[in-house]
Amino acid sequence: MAEQHQDRLQKALLGIAVIGLASGAALWFAGRPDLARFGWILTTLPVLAALVVEIVTSLRAGEFGLDIVAALSMTAALVFGEELAAAVVALMYSGGNYLEAFAEGRARREMHDLLSRVPRTAMRHQDGGLEEVPLDAVEPGDRLLIRRGDVVPVDGTVASGRAVLDLSALTGEAMPQRFEPEDAVLSGATNTGEAFDLAATRRAEESTYAGIVRLVEAAQKSKAPMARLADQYSMGFLAVTVTLAWAAWWATDDPIRAVAVLVVATPCPLILAVPVALVAGLSRAARFGVLIKGAKALEILARVRTLILDKTGTLTEGRPKLVSVEVEAGFSEAEILHLAASLDQASKHPIAQALVMEARARGLALVPPEAAEEMPGEGVSGRVGGHSVLVGGADFVAQRIGPDGGNGTNREAGSVLVSIGIDSRHAGRLVFSDVLREGTHNLLSRLRGIGVDRIVLATGDRHAVANAVTEGLDLDLVRAELTPDQKVLLVLTEHKNGPVMMVGDGVNDAPALAAADIGVAMGARGAAASAEAADVVLLVDRLDRALPGMEIAQGARNIALQSVFVGIGLSVAGMIAAAMGHITPVQGALLQEVIDVAVILNALRALRIVPRSERQTAAD
Known part of the structure; x- marks a missing residue:
């Protein structure tokens, strides 16, 4: 008024x-x-x-x-x-x-x-039919129909069919993206393809788009x-x-x-x-997937001289990725990936989920496993297509089919080795690692080109892992095995070199983000605490979005x-x-x-x- x-x-x-x-x-x-x-x-x-x-x-x-x-x-x-x-x-x-x-x-x-696109209602499956309900009535687990042209109202996963979504309101990317069944979908995306079902994973007020709107306001x-x-x-x-x-x-x-x-x-x-x-x-930066919480933050962002980066989820992908496959005689790489990934569909372990995603990305047709049994933290056993399959740690597999003669594979610090057994034989090994984000070398060079004088890595991970990940990167300092309060101390120490920008995505990064002159959170998958403490939120899970934000x-x-x-x-x-x-x-x-x-x-x-x-x- x-x-x-x-x-x-x-x-x-x-x-x-x-x-x-x-x-x-x-x-x-x-x-x-x-x-x-x-x-x-x-x-x-x-x-x-x-x-x-x-x-x-x-x-x-x-x-x-x-x-x-x-x-x-x-x-x-x-x-x-x-x-x-x-x-x-x-x-x-x-x-x-x-x-x-x-x-x-x-x-x-x-x-x-952006604000005007906030959906008010959702089409929910109920008793074999559809009913339009207020957005506040949607609960996690509800199955929603997302029609062509609809804005996804809550965070969820694709429950049926394939989804083609326009993410430009969230990321600034013009090209629509395809989502397969069980893929996570963020609220605020627009359905540009055929109608599909969404399984809600969050309430409306907890979803990504609602948080974005609050930050914009x-x-x-x-x-x-x-x-x-x-x-x-x-x-x-x-x-x-x-x-x-x-x-x-x-x-x-x-x-x-x-x-x-x-x-x-x-x-x-x-x-x-x-x-x-x-x-x-502020408005222009939002079009590139960079939400800046006010003019004060934008003015400081323009004067940053020191950049402090967290490792996991910021400098790296923050999730395990298959980096190498070793196959024993008598088996093929496609065969062991198909059988192992089919069995791992029964597990929610991050390594198992990463294997399933990799197999699907390679176009392998996975089949439902039978008699799957998981030993938490060790591995999964079961039958796939008539084969007896074991997927897990070396000890888990060795206890069931004997020692693995090829288990001496050299691995980088921080990587994880997964052994595979098929029909009581050692079939091969998979190496997973949290890999460096693509284009990181070029990104750091461009950041220096726009005035960042000093770039520091700050991580709670082990020294060996930090050194392995950052080998060859243009960094001025690498600090590892830091507690959250030690990260804060590092931020305060770096103030002497000029305005400090801290980028992180975890709960443990929130204090350092708040202590920095400008805190930047990886908002797509990062913790809510880090997004709350930060001055800038990257709406897409890409560190390189910070670069156009700073230039704008x-x-x-x-x-x-x-x-x-x-x-x-x-x-x-x-x-x-x-x-x-x-x-x-x-x-x-x-x-x-x-x-x-x-x-x-x-x-x-x-x-x-x-x-x-x-x-x-x-x-x-």
């Missing part, structure tokens, strides 16, 4: 200014200058009154802004008989505020699009630190303005020159161009600084010209209006920032 009231007030003030200025001009040309001046006075007073109320409110809140200059210029113009100049300043002020509100609305449009309410920084210079700028106006009056004994200086120095919309640029940057932040900050320095520079030049008598008060008001509109439009360029990393990727 408050926003609607403010919007109506801005429209009313702008309407008064436009009608009053035009009516006065008509009276002037009709030969009634006295009525024209009176009309311009009536035009100025409501705008001036609203401005004074706003200034008093700001001062009570401890904020000091350049709106005071606008109030002084209108007051001085009325006192010294420059009613037309006062009316032009009133139009400039009200029009600038309205333009600013329009600009901020334009900058937030992409975020509003929080981001929209933030105030940019650069705007506060600009306000800190308000007193100095006001002092310069008053001094120059007084000097011009004193030197020439002409108060009109002082009025002209004050009118030219009215940069009220100018300072508001800073949050426009930063809010536009730098671009938005640069555009904001341009708006400030160019706008104030032009204003100062106009003030000097006015003090020398080259600009009248009316001309000064028109000149400042042009300057203000130009810097606001310049700030909106942040909506079109294209990160260098994305241009390079497109070129490749």
Whole structure:
């Protein structure tokens, strides 16, 4: 309601200014200058009154802004008989505020699009039929129908059929992705393929999209630190303005020159161009899968000099991946993968799930296992297609069919060896490892190219594992076997080298994320605690999304600084010209209006920032 009231007030003030200025001009040309001046006075007073109320409110809140200059210029113009100049300043002020509100609305449009896509109901299977239920009524385990064009309402897994989903609202990726049965699906994706069933795994308020919406709403309410920084210079700028106006009056004994200086120095919309640029940057970053929690975080992100990375789930994939297969004589790689993965469908162990995913990715047709029996933490036994199959640790398999003569395979630190037995024979071994994310070497190089001076790995894993994973990477420091409080200490220690960005995805990373100047969480699969503590959330499970986020932040900050320095520079030049008598008060008001509109439009360029990393990727 408050926003609607403010919007109506801005429209009313702008309407008064436009009608009053035009009516006065008509009276002037009709030969009634006295009525024209009176009309311009009536035009100025409501705008001036609203401005004074706003200034008093700001001062009570401890904020000091350049709106005071606008109030002084209108007051001085009325006192010294420059009613037309006062009316032009009133139009400039009200029009600038309205333009600013329009600009901020334009900058937030992409975020509003995100919010407007929140589904309110879901189609749930019930008693052999379908019923449309409120989203709050959906419980984990419910089976939902996702029709073509529907937005996935809750997190879940594909329960029937194959799903083709548009993830652009979450990740910024234009190409739809295919999901197989039992694949996890995030809420907020749009179904672009045929209808499919979704098995809900979370309630609506706990799902990914609901969390994203909450973060977006929080981001929209933030105030940019650069705007506060600009306000800190308000007193100095006001002092310069008053001094120059007084000097011009004193030197020439002409108060009109002082009025002209004050009118030219009215940069009220100018300072508001800073949050426009930063809010536009927030919106632009969201399109690339980077949710920044407010303008403060964006401004800091643009100045990062030290990057601290967690290992598991951040620098690495965070899940086991098959890296090598060793096959005994008499068996083929496809055969042992098919039989082992078919049996592992009966297990929820991460290694078993990784094997099943790998087999499916290779196009192997898995079959249901029979008489499957799992020994937690050891392995699984059962029958697949008439074969007796064992999958598990070397000891688990050896206890049942004897020692494995090939069990001396050399493995990297941190990898896991899985033995396979088929029909009482050793069939082969599978090596799983948490592998480095693809493109990490290039990513680190690009990060240094945009101003990151120092890159550090901080992990709770063993030294041998950390060294094996980071071999050949361009890192300045590797710290291993760290507890959460030791990670915090590392972050605090690195502050001496400049603003610190910490990237992590686990609960143990949350304290360090909160301690860093800017904390970045891997939000797709990371812990809720890390996403809550972080200032930035990567909506897709890819570390390289941090790069366009930083580039957009730098671009938005640069555009904001341009708006400030160019706008104030032009204003100062106009003030000097006015003090020398080259600009009248009316001309000064028109000149400042042009300057203000130009810097606001310049700030909106942040909506079109294209990160260098994305241009390079497109070129490749």
